[in-house]
Amino acid sequence: MLHATGPLLTVELDDSTTVETDIEDAARRYIGGRGLATKLAHDRTPFDADPLGPENRLVFTTGPMQVSTMSFTGRTNCTAVSPLTDGLCSSNAGGFLSRHVADTGYSAIEFVGAADELTVVHVTDEGVTFEAVPGLEGAPVPETAAYLDDEHGIGSDRTAIVGPAGENEVRFASIMTTEERAFGRGGLGAVLGSKNVKALTVGGDSRPDLELPGTADEIHREAATDDHIMKRQGTVSVLSLANEMDGLPSYYFSERSFEGADGIDGEAVEEKKYKKGTCSACAFACKLPTRDEARGVETEGPEFEVAMAFGSNAGVDDIVDVMISNELCDRYGLDAISTGNTIAAYLESEEAFGDTELIHELVEKIARREGIGDTLAGGIHRVHGELGVDDWTVKGLDFAAHEGRLLHGQALSYAVANRGADHMYATFYSVEYPLVDAAEAMDPAGMAGKAERLVERENLMALNDSGVVCKFSRDYMTPERYEMLFGADFEDLLAVGARTVTLERHFNNRRGFDRGDDALPYDIPDLERGLEEYYEARGWIDGVVPEEALPEDAAEPAA
Structure with a gap:
């Protein structure tokens, strides 16, 4: 392998x-x-x-x-x-x-x-x-x-x-x-x-030598020639679809659609994009270098999650205002999703949605821990009580833009993900909008068949993160191509992902995490059934990894 x-x-x-x-x-x-x-x-x-x-x-x-x-x-x-x-x-x-x-x-x-x-x-x-x-x-x-x-x-x-x-x-x-x-x-x-x-x-100059099969060239060629909407609009291309489906978190998660969506959607971002952007060696070029000369802002993005957090969730309908928030987060070294969501919680408490001057001021205050920024720097889970707002987190991590109240498999993914309310842990949203071929799509409502599918997707995403292969390769990486590139059976590769997820869960179990942490701040039909089926598929008991389910090479850390 x-x-x-x-x-x-x-x-x-x-x-x-x-x-x-x-x-x-x-x-x-x-x-x-x-x-x-x-x-x-x-x-x-x-x-x-x-x-x-x-x-x-x-x-x-x-x-x-x-x-x-x-x-x-x-x-x-x-x-x-x-x-x-x-x-x-x-x-x-x-x-x-x-x-x-x-x-x-x-x-x-x-x-x-x-x-x-x-x-x-x-x-x-x-x-x-x-x-x-x-x-x-x-x-x-x-x-x-x-x-x-x-x-x-x-x-x-x-x-x-x-x-x-x-x-x-x-x-x-x-x-x-x-x-x-x-x-x-x-x-x-x-x-x-x-x-x-x-x-x-x-x-340095000590990069190991690697010879990959022709499959790598095929993927590179397809990435370069494919006319994909993400090359023009990045992930924010899905914002309009989410809004139309009543699945765009807005006004600190109190609503699920936003009347100003066309001011922050993929077309709005594309209008501000001034050149192609990419990552190392990648011909897909889905990044979003954007600028607005009138207001003197130049940044990269925003992507969908940031357009939600600093846009619809904060009551802001101007893409340039969101671009400024995005640039400030990059400047001060802040996760733009959590910063936007935390500020949205504060806006809810102050009845100040849409106050962009306050939003931009709060970004720096949080980074410097000045005034109210010192409180907000703890994140939503730690400060929601003081603000008098609901705790929109799982395991302390605030939600991404893909709405679990619409996409029930994504809701299950948020609940069980070891990292918390994270959309990339399984990217289950992609099969529920859907953003995949019809043969792979699932009805967004209900839990039928979703737990086992979630386990497969978690394992695949962990494999990608280990490779390391970008999640946006989903239209190009098939089981056969994984086997060719990694020189192993696809099931053996997914087993690497399963071991990774299990070790993460076991580490967290030893820190006190259990089934009670696999919870959502909203009700989803059949969530308990989905949890039981997920644990059974993983071989876990009430969210806890039993010793017999641990990889054989798992070790206790040194004191």
């Missing part, structure tokens, strides 16, 4: 030392990316680790595809215990970082402990250096990227940076790469910030 190669580099921040560890056996079993990182975290991070404490280990990982030139492979994984959900969380970012991580020769770069002062860690195949950067305290992401370029000739494509939000341990802070691509959900930027690491830079 194709898998990542290269050792684990552990960066011991307490004393600025490093250790290399052979992880060939783990890579062979978990491929790379999220799978490998989950295995390392499960076995090396204490189950009772404080997410913002020095014992929490944060690891960046690549997969075998990151040394190829195939489309849909420009992504990097990051994993740690989340300060937002308190469970194990993996997030991946696009852009151009992945090939540079592979160039170091390491398949995983892990941080543990905490530096005495604000530090940039430079990792190459020739060694690791630690640079104290007190002058960058509080610096936004673009200023930090400019410093690294000016002082070291390191472009933003070789960096992973935290902004003020990460330094201030905002629980939904992101890690930014290529300035505008984010390791977004779960607050991993706060974890890196808690370790006093301002940035990681990577580079």
Whole structure:
């Protein structure tokens, strides 16, 4: 089975030392990316680790595809215990970082402990250096990227940076790469910030050799020539469909359609798009470089989730206002989905929907933890009581745009996902709108047949995250192509995904998670039946992984 190669580099921040560890056996079993990182975290991070404490280990990982030139492979994984959900969380970012991580020769770069002062860690195949950067305290992401370029000739494509939000341990802070691509959900930027690491830079000339079959060229060619709507409008292309189906969260989830949808939909974004945008080596080019000269804003996006969070959910119907919110989140290092949803909760409490001046002011206040921003920096789950609003989260993670009250399989996915109310954990919405061929589609209503299908999709998405292969390759990656590319039976590949999901769940179980955490803030017909069928398909008992269901290589972490 194709898998990542290269050792684990552990960066011991307490004393600025490093250790290399052979992880060939783990890579062979978990491929790379999220799978490998989950295995390392499960076995090396204490189950009772404080997410913002020095014992929490944060690891960046690549997969075998990151040394190829195939489309849909420009992504990097990051994993740690989340300060937002308190469970194990993996997030991946696009852009151009992945090939540079592979160039170091390491398949995983892990941080543990905490530096005495604000530090940039430079990792190459020739060694690791630690640079104290007190002058960058509080610096936004673009200023930090400019410093690294000016002082070291390191472009933003070789960096992973935290902004003020990460330094201030905002629980939904992101890690930014290529300035505008984010390791977004779960607050991993706060974890890196808690370790006093301002940035990681990577580079070298030790990328492993890889020869892929002609299938890779076929995928690349199809990605380049296909006339796909996402090439013009990105994921926001689905916003109008969602709104027409009464499935667009609006006004802090109190409504399911938005009268101003045409001001923030795919056509509105396409009007502001001024060039093509892509990730490393990808011919699909679905990114959205946008700008509005009249108001002086240039950003990338917004995608659908952000158009919901800062648009319909905040009562905003002007795409330029949403673009400004998006750019501010990138600048300060914030997950735009959680930031928008948290601000929407505040707007609900203040009866201030649509107040764009207040919204933009709140983004910086949250990042700096100033005034009400200090309260909101805890996220919806921690502050909803104080605000007097409902808790629209699962496991502490706020909802994505795909409406579970319409798409019942997606609702089940939100409930059971180890990461919380995350649309990408299984992308079940795609079979319920549907965005797939009719033969693969399912009725959005009800739970019939959905639990087993959900298990399959969770396993497939975990496989993609381990490869690492972009989720938007769904129209191009068939079981036969997976087998050709990874040199293994498709069922064996899905088993890698199953092991990954199981280890995540077991880690969270040891932190106290059980069936009670697989809950929604709204009622769905037959949800309990769906949960029972899901647990049965997984071999779990009331949301808990029994010892006999654990992968045979699962280990207890070191004390």
